[in-house]
Amino acid sequence: MTTMTKLLAPASLGPLTLPNRLLMAPLTRNRAEADGTPTPLMAEYYAQRASAGLIIAEAATPNAVGQTYPNITAIHTARHVEGWRRVTDAVRAAGGGGMFLQLQHGGRVGHPATSGLTPLAPSPVPLPETIFTPDGHRPAVVPREMTAADIRTTVADFARAARNARDAGFEGVEVHSANGHLLHQFLARNTNRRTDGYGGSIAGRIRFTAEVTEAVAAEIGADRVGLRISPGNTVNGIAEGETEEIYPALVDRLGGLGLAYLHLVFADPDSPVFGKIRAGWPGTLVANPVLREMSGPAIEQASARLLDAGADLIALGRPFLANPDLVTRLRLGAPLNQVRDRYLMYVGGAAGYTDYPTLAEAGANAQPSSDSIVAFDGPRVA
Numbered sequence: 001m002t003t004m005t006k007l008l009a010p011a012s013l014g015p016l017t018l019p020n021r022l023l024m025a026p027l028t029r030n031r032a033e034a035d036g037t038p039t040p041l042m043a044e045y046y047a048q049r050a051s052a053g054l055i056i057a058e059a060a061t062p063n064a065v066g067q068t069y070p071n072i073t074a075i076h077t078a079r080h081v082e083g084w085r086r087v088t089d090a091v092r093a094a095g096g097g098g099m100f101l102q103l104q105h106g107g108r109v110g111h112p113a114t115s116g117l118t119p120l121a122p123s124p125v126p127l128p129e130t131i132f133t134p135d136g137h138r139p140a141v142v143p144r145e146m147t148a149a150d151i152r153t154t155v156a157d158f159a160r161a162a163r164n165a166r167d168a169g170f171e172g173v174e175v176h177s178a179n180g181h182l183l184h185q186f187l188a189r190n191t192n193r194r195t196d197g198y199g200g201s202i203a204g205r206i207r208f209t210a211e212v213t214e215a216v217a218a219e220i221g222a223d224r225v226g227l228r229i230s231p232g233n234t235v236n237g238i239a240e241g242e243t244e245e246i247y248p249a250l251v252d253r254l255g256g257l258g259l260a261y262l263h264l265v266f267a268d269p270d271s272p273v274f275g276k277i278r279a280g281w282p283g284t285l286v287a288n289p290v291l292r293e294m295s296g297p298a299i300e301q302a303s304a305r306l307l308d309a310g311a312d313l314i315a316l317g318r319p320f321l322a323n324p325d326l327v328t329r330l331r332l333g334a335p336l337n338q339v340r341d342r343y344l345m346y347v348g349g350a351a352g353y354t355d356y357p358t359l360a361e362a363g364a365n366a367q368p369s370s371d372s373i374v375a376f377d378g379p380r381v382a
């Protein structure tokens with residue numbers, strides 16, 4: 001069986017049967033209303049991509065203080081639930097395989113000019129970069145160290161957000177413990193300087209991610225919950241330290257819970273931590289490959305290495321961003337659209353969002369554009 005045949009074959013995931021093994025990775029696109037409510041344009045965008053095996057919808061914030069950037073989505077009010085309901089209805093009407101919603105708290109990746117609130121973080125260590133706000137780029141502020149009460153409230157907010165996601169028609173949620181956001185800030189040594197039970201030792205540093213995941217699983221059922229991690233990723237000023245101990249310990253703590261999946265960002269099958277995670281994780285492993293080029297053969301090659309190394313499902317971000325009919329194009333061996341304009345990834349309306357053509361729309365002469373692949377350097381606004 002070729003790798004592409006495997007990728008295009010159905011698979012089961014928790015209570016779901018996926019039509020194929022190609023998952024749409026979460027992609028923040030900053031097209032929500034100012035309060036975080038999804039728009040009709042977002043429903044159109046996701047419905048265009050309904051042929052993904054599973055859509056993991058972009059980061060949604062579980063409470064007001066967790067907001068990272070302007071116009072990102074949220075899932076903590078009745079209005080948010082209604083807005084997302086329109087999105088999940090549209091994807092279902094388009095015959096979609098299913099949708100999970102990513103739950104993301106930004107922690108120190110946030111700004112009072114955006115949320116109206118001082119960001120919360122494990123320790124008062126600011127982001128060493130400017131941050132995009134409605135007033136343009138501003139220096140990051142020193143976040144307030146979370147108290148024990150803040151920790152309890154935040155865990156409860158994640159659980160409530162997961163319930164809201166189910167009410168909005170999502171099949172499940174993905175807990176975001178990657179890419180330098182709040183949960184990753186607890187895992188990393190440079191951002192977690194706590195001396196209580198949520199810092200210091202490896203067991204302390206993984207505790208917050210574990211408790212959030214456990215609370216979300218208790219709320220909606222573990223088989224409807226995924227967890228995203230990015231071992232070694234330095235985006236958003238993260239220096240983990242002990243990468244090869246933290247993640248195996250996390251996998252060990254959560255392995256018995258029966259989660260739907262563990263999702264690895266920029267998964268490198270040759271890295272020692274990949275092998276340790278695969279060996280320790282008893283469930284489904286979703287791998288988001290490092291793509292050097294956006295083409296069918298490059299996707300097939302990267303996926304082959306990951307499947308050989310024990311990954312079960314493959315998540316792709318930019319290929320789905322630029323190709324609403326990615327699955328069809330891969331099935332036919334057709335050329336892929338490239339990402340056209342990096343700026344439009346994180347800002348704007350329909351341009352660079354819902355106007356990427358399908359093969360049929362592009363016509364029989366579709367050719368790959370000459371643009372080279374756009375380097376990913378973290379969800380931010382240029």
Ligand SMILES: Cc1cc2nc3c(=O)[nH]c(=O)nc-3n(C[C@H](O)[C@H](O)[C@H](O)COP(=O)(O)O)c2cc1C
Nearest residue numbers: 025026027028058059265291316317318345376379
């Ligand atoms: C525009 C854009 C937005 C992103 N937003 C998120 C996000 O909301 N949550 C997340 O975990 N990762 C996010 N990422 C990372 C992607 O999920 C993915 O890991 C990354 O793009 C690498 O995969 P790819 O080479 O298939 O694009 C984003 C990436 C891009 C390009």
